[in-house]
Amino acid sequence: FATCDVEYYHRQQMLFLDFLQAGLVARKQSKVNWDPVDMTVLANEQVIDGRGWRSGALVEQRELTQWFLRITDYAEDLLGAIDRLDNWPDKVRTMQRNWIGRSEGLRLRFGFEPNDRLSATSVEVFTTRPDTLFGASFIALSPDHPLTAELAADDPRLDEFVAECRRHGTATETIERGEKKGYATGIHVKHPLIEGRTLPVYVANFVLMDYGTGAIFGCPAHDQRDLDFARAYGLDVIPVVLPEGADPVAFTIADEAYTGPGRIFNSALLDGLTIDEAKEKVAAILEAVTLDGGPQAVREVNYRLRDWGISRQRYWGCPIPIIHCETCGVVPVPKKDLPVILPEDVDFDRPGNPLDRHPTWKHVDCPHCGRPARRETDTMDTFVDSSWYFARFTAPDAEDPTDPQMANAWLPVDQYIGGIEHAILHLLYSRFFTRAMRKTGHLDMAEPFKGLFTQGMVTHETYQTEEGAWISPAEVIVETDGDTRIARQAETGRTVHIGSIEKMSKSRKNVVDPDEIVRTYGADTARWFMLSDSPPERDVQWTEAGIEGASRFVQRVWRLVGEARTIRERADSAQATAIDKDQLLPLLKATSRSIARVGEEIENLRFNKAVAHIYDFANAISRFTAEENCPGSLWGSKDHIQAVDAAALALVQLIAPMMPHLAETCWQELGKEGLVADAAWPEADPAYLSDDTIALPVQVNGKKRGEITVPVDADRAEVERQALSLDAVARILDGKPPKKVVVVPNRIVNVVA
């Protein structure tokens, strides 16, 4: 990731200005919870009266102007296109779908009963369940709702309730306990479809201001939260959805809301409809009703996805190229004045944003009117940097952010490999950026990454002393005593506790120093070990034994190559003896098959299987490189030498992607010019990829009882005859004819007794 690179930041600032011009940037003012020590915005952390404590740090509320990228403009597109990312893991696709969180519903207005406390005459709610409107028994406003503020102005107890909510509102324990708290405002609204019915208006701690309209109608019978709330405040619970087969008279809600399918009842004109039909009908009716000069209901799609706040009050990051002028307002830095460069004489000793505190940096003249003005001191989130580097990389020297021709030629990235931790943020931001950059003409495609692969992490056991201090594997000696393992601290000899296997991290100290590994075993061994055994999407457990095993294989390849060379050196004196060529077949087949299989496995990123095939291949070769194992008549013949030579070369080429250093050395050892890396991938001889005969397992009642060897594509009757003549089969049949014989050509025979 090319962060903190002036050249790159220069282009990123250009891009930001292009986005600004294209209407992709928003500037929002908001009250945020702010940690002046950590310099972070803690929108969701606990705040007590504007000043509170969070992990030892002082938290305060602040008015901040923040910069946002309008990712929500692309919510629908980003969501819909997920379906077409078919080379992405389902897990990541699901995570992105959930993150965007689309829900279809109705924005619906409830008119207030006459009162003299509110300026508005109606309140708007968002619901995905308009079908349950007849089950509504209350309205709940978010503590942060503007109407709540109006009501709190002349109601000190409500004011106190709101403060209370702010204190606990979003603290994790409150959410986990799920405790529903509310305050009855005394205000009522009219039910839109039931003449004369009114609903009380509450302020409730579980209603979020930043989703929907910040207000809901509660239908306790069919929503768990509403039910909990209704039970706590003695509100009506009116079931309006009847499960299939339930008795409308006897059906009641106890302490679990019914959210399943069914037919609408207790709902006058909606009775008997399905949920979907009822939703449609309510929408249609209320769309046509006029309230306060507009329709009472509007169909609306809501997203969980928020605009992307890119403002960071930190030093490290790309400066946002904006100047604030008292006269001209927000003025973009002219492109000719870019890049805006971070000052180097900054002071981190005191809390706060060093850019803001810097004595001179932020003071500039307005590019418009020339009067003294102030630089924006926010820097961009580093996710901005990582959202488009792949596009920049297609033309790293371009004056503009990209060279569209190059970008379009190279992109999208065919195969992206990264950790699952980027499933949402980085990968979603990059998808958004690609669309945004299409709008600004920097490239022309929607999706940046065609294929995605999420690889696992390297894990290791953890070790802890009796005092609970973490110690690193390097300081520990593990002994095995039968099936128990005892770990001791090398220095003191004291036993240490062997803890769980976790992702390597500094805090747990379960880290193995890569330099150490490379020094002891070499880079190839380390690489080989990581690729063998575990499928790449899964975590690999780093073990001493595992790396030893890998190291042994490195030695083994080297020995094999040496033996192959020795055999070849006798080529001149070799006799073209008349040999039984069939004896060479296993080696020839192994060579061709290994080439085919390993290639295929690598293509599909199944490196662990590629490794297994390579082991197989090495085993096959060694049967021909030692005189005592090799069929006698072959030894030293030209055919033998040729086959061993070809096999050794193939082996070297097959390991090359995974153990490049070893492979190059072996390549030279075998007398080849140039680099393996430059050589074409070896070709499998199709003649050796198929067999003339095949071993066919024979089952009786689904249990394997024997095996027959038959020609490939053998006649069904012949296969059946041979299968039935097997001793084991005949014994079980005991003279009786089989009920049935299933012959799956070239696969299996199953005799049903």
Added chain:
RNA sequence: GCGGGCGUGGUGGAACCGGUAGACACACAGGACUUAAAAUCCUGAGGGGGUAACCCCGUGCGGGUUCGACUCCCGCCGCCCGCACCA
């Protein structure tokens, strides 16, 4: 709570689209080489029973579909991950 995934020997893991479960490797045991050790090579091994040929059981648990199920379906149990008062 919602969503997704996983469960196979002592261990990491194979098994294509329903067709020989345990490839390959690690660890282990026995043997060869060696004065000895290391390294290397050979052999063995899912569990149980049997001198043996062989038999029984076996992919988290319980059912089902099928000639045949690690694989498909239904119901549980356990673990992991993501989101989470989203109306």
